[in-house]
Amino acid sequence: MNQNPESSLEKWRSSAQAWITDQGETGDWSRRTILDPALETILPNLQNKSVLDLGCGEGRYARILKSKGAIATGIDPTPEFIDHARSQDPDSTYILAPAESIPLPDHQFDLILSYLSIIDIPDLEAASQEISRLLLPGGEFVVVTISNLASTTNGWVKDENGNKLYRHVDRYMEHFGMDLEWRNIRITNYHRPLSYILNLFLKKSFVLTEFIEPLPPQSDPQYPYEYRCPNFQIYTLRKL
Ligand SMILES: C[S@@+](CC[C@H](N)C(=O)[O-])C[C@H]1O[C@@H](n2cnc3c(N)ncnc32)[C@H](O)[C@@H]1O
Structure with a gap:
């Protein structure tokens, strides 16, 4: 057994350049086709927020x-991502820190967005405390994430001709890290049941105000598969 498994942060560091190339300026297929358009329908007016x-x-x-008027x-x-973000947008503030320990004073954000990142955070309990601490009363935490069904296993069971038969779901109530690898990107995603994630926030005086399972346009060839088992969730938790 490997006594020194590579940490998820080490994996992100060694995958960073491949990730930046893969995303390009418009994001990958999921972001372009499903997530960015759905998030548009959820986000409030961000002018001066x-x-x-x-x-x-x-x-x-x-x-x-920023292009929507937000600060x-x-x-x-x-570090490789923060360097890149600063080089593309020198006027905004980019801080090298994990979600579990954010070096900023209390109660200063109208909105916190996690765009496909809660699944990458090893200690979500600590991160939820930071999110609660940093939001203003009435502030919103908007989560774009991988469905808790989809994060249990890696993909579809296929027949001998490669046709998708069904999506494999298992170990749903467990908490575990799953190693994933594609196009020189290697990461660990942390599966948790949906009830665990929501209760972290509901127990800290948040209320759930939006919940959608976004799909691509019906004209997209992936639509039937996303309709059978959506890969994503987007939701808003408002702090009372
Ligand atoms: C799937 S990427 C998403 C990045 C970006 N939000 C996007 O949508 O392209 C996940 C991100 O989570 C970051 N990450 C890993 N561990 C983290 C932690 N403990 N706290 C906050 N972010 C973390 C990674 O460095 C990576 O940038």
Whole structure:
């Protein structure tokens, strides 16, 4: 057994350049086709709002938040991403920090966005305390994430001709890390049951105000598969 498994942060660091290339300026297929359009329907007016992009990566969506009039701050623990985000947007604030320990004073954000990052955060309990601490009363935590069904296993069971038969779901109530690898990117995603994630916030005086399972346009060839088992969830938790 490997006594020194590579940490998820080490994996992000060694995957950072491949990730930046893979995302490009417009994001990958899921972001372009499903997530960005759905998020547009959820986000409030951000003009002059103070917004934190939690796990901002190379900063693509922080730049979009800024283009919507927000005063955007990004945090991410991967130095290569923070360097890239700063180089693309020198006027905004990008901080090298994990979501579990954010070096900022209390109660300063109108909105915190986690765009496909809660699944990358090893200690979500600690991160939820930071999110609660940093939001203003009435502030919103908007979560774009991988469905808790989809995060249990890696993909579809296929027949001998490669046709998708069904999506494999298992170990749903467990908490575990799953190693994933594609196009020189290696990461660990942390599966948790949906009830665990929601209760972290509901027990801290948040209320759930939006919940959608976004799909691609019906004209997209992937639509039937996303309709059978959506890969994503987007929801808003408002702090009372
Ligand atoms: C899938 S990427 C998403 C990046 C960006 N939000 C986007 O949508 O392209 C996940 C991000 O989570 C970051 N991450 C890893 N561990 C983290 C932690 N403990 N706290 C906050 N972010 C973390 C990674 O560095 C990476 O930038």
